[in-house]
Structures are given as C-alpha cells and as structure tokens.
Amino acid sequence: MRVWKFGDNIDTDAIIPGRYLVIYDPWALATHAFEGTRDEFAQNAREGDIIVAGKNFGCGSSREHAPLALLGAGIKVIIARSFARIFYRNAINVGILPLVCPEAGTIEDGAVVTIDLDAGFIESGGRKMPIEPVPAFLKEIIDAGGLVGYARKLEKVKTCTESQ
C-alpha cells in the first residue's frame, strides 16, 4: 500500500485517453490508466494504493471511465487539495472515496498514509493533516458503496417539489 503522488490539474484525458472510451470494464481500463503520462502506474499499482494529488484533480471530461480505471487498478481513496466537480461525484458514485486535504501537497510519493475518517484527519510521515468532511447528502451514497447500491435500496425519491 503506497501513495502515488500527482501534481495539479490532472485531467481525465490523462487518467484514461479518449481512444479507450469504448471499454467499460474497470480492470481492462486499468491497464491503460495514465498511459503515456505515467506508464508505471498501470504496471505497479496495487490493491489499496492511494492517489495523492494537488488541486483540480480529475478536471475535464465527464467520462466515468476515469474513476473506473483507477478503481480497476485498486485505488479506493484519492486525496487531493481539490477535485473537479464531475470527477468528485463520479468517484463517489463508483465507490472511490475522494478526500479533500489542503495539505495534500506535503505528502510524498511512495509514502504510507493512514486515514481516520471519523476524527477527520489523515496521517503520513508522523504528521496529522485535517481533511474536509464529506457533504452529508453524499455520505449516504458512500455508505451504500456507491450510487447503484444507494439507488437499489430506494423505493421512491422525494423531489424538491414535495414538502420538506
């Protein structure tokens, strides 16, 4: 279990190039993750590894292939200074936990990170760093393991037009 460190503005084209968007299987997608920009990721990423990145991780296209490719590579947690909006939602929907940590930049490549969600911090190299709480409305989806699991349990949704 190790940290794969990335910089700012890692876009979804870098995570999974356009020519592989005909694939939907996470494991098959994983073999092309970061192809051309960081080839050793697909070869060496292991179950339980963590991605740590700078700001605006996952910017660009809405392709869910991006979080799926990372999931297929074994990534269950991504820690970043900030996330692009669509990626953030997609990650939660497919069962990856995106954590916003303002100090993510100080974590080094190859480091080991421990996460204490309830206490709201992560720890690496003897340093404790606060993480932002996940918005409450997304917490239920995370607890269900993703949006599919959440939706399956849902009998009927209450829309905003119905009284609160």
Added chain:
Amino acid sequence: MASTLVEKIFSRRCARDVRAGDVVMAPIDMAMIHDITGPLAVQKFQEMGGRTVFDPGKIVLLFDHQVPADSISAANNHVFLRKFAREQNIENLDGREGICHQVVMERGRAAPGDIIVGADSHTCMYGAAGAFATGIGSTDMGFVLKFGVLYFRVPETIRVTVGGKFPGRVGPKDLILEIAGKIGADGATYQALEFTGETFRTMDMPGRMTCCNMAVEMGAKAGIVPPDDVTWSYLKGRRDITPFLLASDENASFSMEYSFDASRLTPRVAVPHNVDQVVDVAKVAGTHIDQVFIGSCTNGRFEDLKEAADVLKDGTFHPDVRVIIIPSSRTEYLKALKAGLIERFVSAGALVEAPCCGPCMGGAFGLLAPGEVSLSTSNRNFRGRQGSTDAFVYLCSPATAAASAMKGEITDPREV
C-alpha cells in the same frame, strides 16, 4: 430576498425558495446521452433495477463521438444504444444529426428555466439558452434515467460582466479564452458563471454558445447568459414557450465579480497543455503547425465556418498543414454548403468531414503523432487530448485557425 438567476431557476422548479448551498433533489427537464457515455449510463440504469425510463420524451439520444463507427467496439456500442432506444421508445437521432450539444440547441431542447443534465461535460453550453445545464457522469445519468431527478447542490454564482465592441477579427472565442486565462482552470469550481453586460446582450446565439461551452474549463457547474430577445427569437419555431423574465436581482449576492472590456481584446491562444495558459497571438506567432482543426461544439457552427472563410477568401491552405474542417451538425453543414463555404474550403485544400466530434476527443480520427503540433478551435488542449501525449495542442478562434492554416504557422488573423 434577492436571488441569482440560478437560484431562481431552482426555486421555480422546486416551487419554493431555494438558495445557493441548498441541496435539492430536482426534477430533470431533459437528459442527453451519447455514444461514449450512454452505454455505461444504460448499464447503470439496469443495475439500479431500472426497467422503463422516467420519460422517453425528455431524453435526447444520439451518436457523435465515434461516427461513423470507427471500430468494432464503437459499432457494438451503437447497436446496444439503438436497441435500448427502440425498447424504451426514445427517439434515436443516431449518428446523422451531429454533435450532441449543437443538436440539443437547434432542436430547442434547452430553454430558459430548464434544469438539464447531459452525460458530457460540455452540457453547460445550453446556458446560452438560459437553461441551467450541467455535465454528469454515467452513474448519475443511470439514476436520472430511472427516477427523472437528481441531487444538486445549488451553486453560488460568479458574475462576469463584459462591455465594449469586439475589434475586427476578434470575437467570442478570444473573449472566453481571455476569461478562462483570468479565472483559471479551477477558479469557478462548484459555481455557476453568469455572463452579462453589453457585449453579451449584443452577442448572437452562436457566440453565447461558444462562451457557455467553455464554462467547464474553469471548473464551473454551469455557464449561463440571462435570457433576452436574442434567446427568445432563437427559440421561435424551435420550442413552444412564452417569454418570461428570468434574471438575477440587482442586489443578488455573487461569490465573485469579474469585468472585461471586449474592445481591448486581441486574438488569444491557449498554449499546451492547459486551457488557462492563455497568451496574445503575437507571443506564439510563427510557431510551426502540422494540423489545424476547425470544428467541435465550441466552434463548428456556420458563423464559425464563415469567420474562417472570411479570412481565407480565395486563398489556399499551406500544403504542409493538414486542415480538417467539421461542421457541428447536419443543419450547420447544409448552411455552409448553400453559402458556398464548403466548396471554398475543399478548393483551398481542406478535408471536410461529416458532422461529428472528430479530432476533438482524440479517439476517432485526425490523431497527432509524437512531436506534432495542432491548432484547434475546440475547447481542450490537455496532453494527449488529440492523440499522442507527446503532441502539442493550441486553442484559438476560427479566424486565427484559418489565418494560421494558410501560412503554415500560428498567425495573427489581422495580418492576412
């Protein structure tokens, strides 16, 4: 209490007062899926136990990223979606109409006050029609297909006010590149961008589409131009809707305000590999180019092709440059054809392709080899976006693209 345009849209659809920061399960007026993200959305819909979609009439389904099918897997995806459309009674526009966003606009499927989602990040383009429109992933879309609603955190709004008249050969694409350069690739994350001021009020719909299209390049959830006479007259004959007032209150609170002067703008270019790396064309003039792409949902409309043709006049494209021109839809293609633009482009040495995304998404055709340089009117210049991760993509307006294609290097369109 004073509200922003976006708060008003959500308040209207929820029939109660909704503020930025509120989380609402809002009804969806239209949902768009295409050949890349559609199959996964359908699969998720089925995994969620979906049997019949919420409302076939509220779904726009078409193929544009890989048309005609460029691989057996793409062909298979098309077969899968055709079957789904048939079973669910959804009108299937297949691969014959053009790029999703253009088709939605020209068919009047986006109108002021609508809440729209599309399984594509540039869905924000429909803000040109005064809709709240945002891109979502396939699993969210599966949820929408089943329930017809989606969770939204109502965004704060950044107001961008632009005044002044564009100088010659400078237009909406230069403006939005300038705005993206100022605001930055994540400067509007989770927020809506409201484009207002004299320049937007006098801007035609195609120009507004170009600007709203690129809102996501600043991380925005939506881009929106307050609906006005331009909007309502565009919708005439496309959508049966009575004009109504929809605008931010004067004292509404904005999270940030920017202002720009269009009259002082010069042609802008975004240099590799980020959309917010924006410079004056003079800074990169003379850069050798291997390929020029004029098209995409950002700049593939008749007006864009006309802008390029006005620069080209009776000239020819440089023999060392591959010039690929793709109208954004069948309708736009026909307009260009009737105006004689296509004939001029072909005579000048361009490859004119049928409406589709083409090189913009880097999956179909027109890919770049390592070391090659492309100048493109599309919206993204990420590393690897148009082929090799060792290629370079610059973004610009159709006028700059045409001038550069003629000279074989990046060229200021005011100099040809």
